[in-house]
Amino acid sequence: MxxxxxxxxxxxxxxxxxxxxxxxxxxxxxxxxxxxxxxxxxxxxxxxxxxxxxxxxAAPPARDVPPFPSRPGDAQPPPPARWPARLPLAWAATVMLALAAGWYLRGEPPIAPAAPDRRAAAPHDTARTVPTRQAPESKTLAQQAPPAGRALPEADEAARSVAAAQRDQMISGSAVPNPQITPLDQAARAKPPPTPAAALAALAAPAAPLAVRWETIPWDTARVMLGVEPARIPNLPAVAKRRSAAERVVLVEQQLASGTVVRLHERPAAEGAPGMEVGAAAVQRVDVSERLARYVGNLRVEIEGALPADSLSKLLELVK
Amino acid sequence: MPDDLAEIYRSTFPALVRFLYRKVWDVERAEDLAQEAFARAVVHKPESVRGWLFVVAANMARDDARRAARERRHLTLLTSEPASAPAVDEAVHAEAERSRVRTALEQLTPRDREVLLLWDAGLSYDEIATQTGLARGAVGTTLARARRRLVEAFAAGERDEHIARG
Incomplete structure (x- = not known):
């Protein structure tokens, strides 16, 4: 040219x-x-x-301009019409509700598994004692505990914490042989490191009726089970799991960068919220002080691990 | 909130979302980031609001992408990404097109892509020059190259798909 x-x-x-x-x-x-x-x-x-x-x-879908935010982080919560679409703001609100309500309810009433499994030891006992020693509180709890699958009614806070801790450790042990949950387990279980002895003990113990294995299922299957898109936190990889084909409960597991694990238990809308037993049967093994569980609508939300301060404040701002 | 900022919000918010969407590829996330950018503008009261908004938004989108990448790394052992929703053919087609454009955009150099997206979001050559540090006279040249590469990369992507399908 x-x-x-x-x-x-x-x-x-x-x-x-x-x-x-x-x-x-x-x-x-x-x-x-x-x-x-x-x-x-x-x-x-x-x-x-x-x-x-x-x-x-590659343009975004046309949407209404949301109200003007008056302060940093003061993005408005979505109008009600947006809830069914499960948008992130709705999500932030959901998670925040779980936080607000669940923070002081942490260490939710534990599930009482069948008696043979009550052999789990107190949180700080060494693995060696697991199969043989029964912590004193354990007996009390076993007596208090209602039939398997039911939540413990109105137990005092201390008993609840201990029981929850026990349950966590016990389920942690029994979850070991499940290869599908291993990566998450290992990340989350860093605190009480699993020992071969604990694993053996768990294997030796009769299988807990409630600590059912959750099998990973394709997302499409989860969607078919629920009839709608399973709830999940956007922008975060998610794994869908179920316990059995007969039971229409979908567990969506997601892990934040911080290692915090968020689990969402969902049933087809017509069938109401998944029961408490669902949550307990999921793999859980983190220090109870860092675990929250709460119902939000028909959704059971569990958060394991610390939520970073910035996420927390962002969520707080969004909910305002 | 200052009235002029409210006016800018009305006129610029969709453009900012459009700009951010091509970076984070999630419309809700793009809206969140756009709102956050405006909220910061309320506090910082920049002189040239529009340009400032796009600078801040671009930075937030970059941080966001890094965080998302970190999260993906954390989950590589665990995840099988959920498949995209089975929808009517039309939606599937639109999604495929979007993803092809995305792939094509990703083949541009960061600067070419940035200039193209800023122009598409409605910024003037002057605003683009200020924001990117390019000479004003170089904006047209950059846009010419960016547009050509986008169109070529998209066409190449289509060709490859046809070959792959046989």
């Missing part, structure tokens, strides 16, 4: 209406006497149109 011709940049600027007036006049004068550049002008016009089309294909 000779100096006297116009370059593509000028043509684009011209077609974009961004060429300064004086340059535009010069360019138009040149185009008037140069068919080659006129041809290129049309090529570039088509190129700009095509690029615009492609970008439009």
């Amino acid at each position: 000779s100096i006297s011709h116009v370059d593509d940049g000028q043509l684009h600027a011209y077609l974009d209406g961004e060429l300064p007036q004086a340059e535009a006049w010069r360019l138009e004068a040149h185009l008037g006497e140069c068919p080659a550049c006129r041809g290129r002008l049309e090529e570039q016009r088509a190129l700009i149109a095509r690029a615009g089309e492609l970008l439009a294909l």
Whole structure:
């Protein structure tokens, strides 16, 4: 291209209406006497149109402009109509509800598994004592505990904590042989590191009727089970699991960067919220002080592990 | 909130979401980030609000992408990403197109992509020059290259798919 011709940049600027007036006049004068550049002008016009089309294909869906946020982090919670779509703001609110309500209810009433499994030791006992020694509180709890699968009613806070801790450790042990949950287990279980002895003890113990294995299922299967898109935190990989084909409860497991695990138990809307036993049967093995469980609508939300301060404050802001 | 900012919000929010969407590929996330950018503008009261908003939004999107990448790494052992929703053909088609455009955009250099997205979001050459540090005269050249590469990369992607399908 000779100096006297116009370059593509000028043509684009011209077609974009961004060429300064004086340059535009010069360019138009040149185009008037140069068919080659006129041809290129049309090529570039088509190129700009095509690029615009492609970008439009990748445009976000048109949505209403939300209300103006008045302070940083003060994004408005979504209007009610947006809830069914399970949008992130709705999600933040959901998780926040779980936090607010669940924070002081942490160490929720434990499930009483069948008696043979009550051999789990107190949280800080060494693995060696697990199969043989029964912690004193354990007996009390076994007596207090209602039939398997039911929540412990109105136990005092201390007993609840101990029981929850026991349950956590016990389920932790029995979860060991399940290869599908292993990666999460290992990350989350860092605190009380599993020992071979504990694993053996768990294997030796009769299988806990409630600590059922959750098998990973394809997302499509989960969707079919629920009849709707399973709830999940957007932008975060999720794994769907179920206990059995007959039981229409879907567990969606997601892990935040911090290692915190969020589990969502969901049933088809017509069948109400999954029972407490569902949560307890899931793999759980984190220090109770860092575990929350709460119902939000028909959804059971469990959060394991610390929530980073910035997430917490962001969630708080969003809920306001 | 200052009235002029409210006006800018009305006129610029969709453009900012559009800009962010091509970075985070999630419309709700894009809206959250756009709102956060405006909320920060209320506090910082920048002189040139529009340009400032896009700078801040671009930074937030980059941080967001890093965080998402970290989270993905954490979960590589665990996850099978849920498949995209089975929907009517039209939605599947639109999703495929979007994903092809995304792939094509990702083949651009960061600067070319940034300039293209800023222009598409409605910024002027002057605003783009200020934001990217390009000379104003270089914006047209950059846009010309970015557009050509986008169109070419998209066409190449389509060709490859046809070959793959046989």
